[in-house]
Amino acid sequence: MKTNYPNYKRIALDIAKRIIAGHFHEGQYIYGRSSLAGMYNVSPETIRRAIILLMDAGVVKSVPGKGILITSVQVAAEFAKQYESVGNISKLKTSLNQLMSQRKELDTQILEMMNTLVEQTNRLSDYNELIPHEIELQSSCKHIGKTIAEI
Numbered sequence: 001m002k003t004n005y006p007n008y009k010r011i012a013l014d015i016a017k018r019i020i021a022g023h024f025h026e027g028q029y030i031y032g033r034s035s036l037a038g039m040y041n042v043s044p045e046t047i048r049r050a051i052i053l054l055m056d057a058g059v060v061k062s063v064p065g066k067g068i069l070i071t072s073v074q075v076a077a078e079f080a081k082q083y084e085s086v087g088n089i090s091k092l093k094t095s096l097n098q099l100m101s102q103r104k105e106l107d108t109q110i111l112e113m114m115n116t117l118v119e120q121t122n123r124l125s126d127y128n129e130l131i132p133h134e135i136e137l138q139s140s141c142k143h144i145g146k147t148i149a150e151i
Helices: 007-021 033-040 044-057 073-125
Strands: 060-063 067-070
Touching: 007 033, 007 044, 007 073, 033 044, 044 060, 044 073
Parallel strands: none
Antiparallel strands: 060 067
């Protein structure tokens, strides 16, 4: 799923998904910040922010001198689900904004067409001979069934 999350949120989500997938196990220590920074090709500060996000959620725990401890696969799943829901809402919002933009364009086109129709109708009303007329004929009229040219 493509999202517009900052790097640290994307990394936190990726780590949570790796925990869920079994790449990291509950009770296991994962790489330090420097190793993760190299793995994700970001600064250690970005990793620090990602780990803080996971720590706040209860997915991991930082143990000084040992690394980052995986504390809960279940919480990792809840964390990932929360961000996927936010991503879906974000996609819906983007789609809705696109539809609203298209609707605005259609409303403008409809208004332009209506204005053109009114203009052309007004021009035609200046020419009475172009306005259709209806004439009622009696059933005994000798002209019934003939064209105007024949009459």
